[in-house]
Amino acid sequence: xxWRVTETWSMLQRxxxxxxxxxxxxxxxxxxAGLKVxxxxxxxxxxxxxxxxxxxxxxxxxxxxxxKKQSFALQEQLLSTTKTREITDFTVRSVLESxxxxxxxxxxxxxxxxxxxxxxxxKDAVKEFLSRLSEDDQVALLSFASSVxxxxxxxxxxxxxxSALDKVYARGDTALYDAARAGVDAVAEAxxxxxKAVVLLTDxxxxxxxxxxxxxxxxxxxxxxxxxxxxxxGRDPEHDVLEKLSGQTGGxxxxxxxxxxxxxxxxxxxxxxxxxxVLAFNRPQDIRFYELTxxxxxxxxxxxxxxxxxxxxxxxxxxxPPGGQKRSPDGGAPHMxxxxxxxxxxxxxxxxxIVWAVRRRHVx
Numbered sequence: 591x592x593w594r595v596t597e598t599w600s601m602l603q604r605x606x607x608x609x610x611x612x613x614x615x616x617x618x619x620x621x622x623a624g625l626k627v628x629x630x631x632x633x634x635x636x637x638x639x640x641x642x643x644x645x646x647x648x649x650x651x652x653x654x655x656x657x658k659k660q661s662f663a664l665q666e667q668l669l670s671t672t673k674t675r676e677i678t679d680f681t682v683r684s685v686l687e688s689x690x691x692x693x694x695x696x697x698x699x700x701x702x703x704x705x706x707x708x709x710x711x712x713k714d715a716v717k718e719f720l721s722r723l724s725e726d727d728q729v730a731l732l733s734f735a736s737s738v739x740x741x742x743x744x745x746x747x748x749x750x751x752x753s754a755l756d757k758v759y760a761r762g763d764t765a766l767y768d769a770a771r772a773g774v775d776a777v778a779e780a781x782x783x784x785x786k787a788v789v790l791l792t793d794x795x796x797x798x799x800x801x802x803x804x805x806x807x808x809x810x811x812x813x814x815x816x817x818x819x820x821x822x823x824g825r826d827p828e829h830d831v832l833e834k835l836s837g838q839t840g841g842x843x844x845x846x847x848x849x850x851x852x853x854x855x856x857x858x859x860x861x862x863x864x865x866x867x868v869l870a871f872n873r874p875q876d877i878r879f880y881e882l883t884x885x886x887x888x889x890x891x892x893x894x895x896x897x898x899x900x901x902x903x904x905x906x907x908x909x910x911p912p913g914g915q916k917r918s919p920d921g922g923a924p925h926m927x928x929x930x931x932x933x934x935x936x937x938x939x940x941x942x943x944i945v946w947a948v949r950r951r952h953v954x
Contacts, residue, residue, distance in 0.1 A: 627895035653865035693783035705760035711849030722860035734769035735762030765799030778814035
């Protein structure tokens with residue numbers, strides 16, 4: 591009897607280790623850093639022709655360039671079921687190859703704390719940003735302190751934006767969320783552009799204005815399909831709030847520790863905007879909610895990103911999507927997967943304890 595208990599004990603020890611390692615592996619799979627795929631937007635305005643805008647970033651956050659069709663795989667799932675459909679008939683082009691025009695609002699903090707070196711560095715960074723855009727890209731310049739001002743309306747003549755930028759001076763408080771909303775509203779009304787974005791720079795927190803929190807900004811940006819990139823200079827900005835705001839709109843938050851860092855930040859933003867991929871595919875209209883998953887293989891890495899969409903041009907208010915939890919690219923809810931794995935490990939640990947107690951009883 592003692593031999594059987596000992597053998598069972600040894601087997602359960604091995605099973606416990608396997609279960610715990612599997613649990614940790616499952617948890618790390620959901621949070622692993624590395625290649626990142628973002629489905630920035632899905633354009634269904636010209637059905638049955640649809641287009642998905644994709645950003646692929648390497649493990650350093652730099653845009654991955656030069657990918658071909660064989661690096662991509664598309665799948666869509668009707669969210670009310672588990673049925674999926676592989677999309678094999680699609681094309682892949684860069685935004686520059688496809689001629690997709692960009693409308694972007696550059697929103698600059700000109701409050702009193704930006705006086706001197708910070709504002710000079712911001713102007714240099716913005717000018718470098720402009721030099722990296724395509725000649726057809728539409729740009730507007732807004733600046734803000736106690737109030738928001740449009741320094742230059744949308745134009746493809748980037749020299750006009752540079753001239754307006756030279757006239758910006760620093761003085762006043764920080765109407766941060768008013769400025770962000772003004773930038774979103776301006777881009778939303780821009781015509782002839784299929785891609786829309788706002789780049790907002792601030793070195794502080796919101797101290798004045800009609801908006802005191804970022805919720806209305808995020809809602810307006812998502813409704814208009816505007817990506818909001820935020821840049822926080824120094825330690826004073828609420829970086830966590832800015833990161834959440836940009837993340838909700840498909841953009842990114844960047845931290846610039848010093849004015850000197852602004853140049854590289856603006857270069858990275860321009861690089862991302864100019865190196866999106868356009869995946870064109872065909873699908874009929876449908877009022878139901880779907881989720882498009884895009885998988886990418888690059889070198890020895892692979893990753894996936896997804897986005898919910900409703901393939902219809904109707905103005906009818908969309909129904910609520912089934913369920914409230916986002917699915918992971920391979921079809922399951924990420925938090926549920928981790929929970930199941932951890933619970934499985936705990937069950938084995940409990941069995942381990944029971945056998946230990948039985949063994950102790952027989953030994954004594």
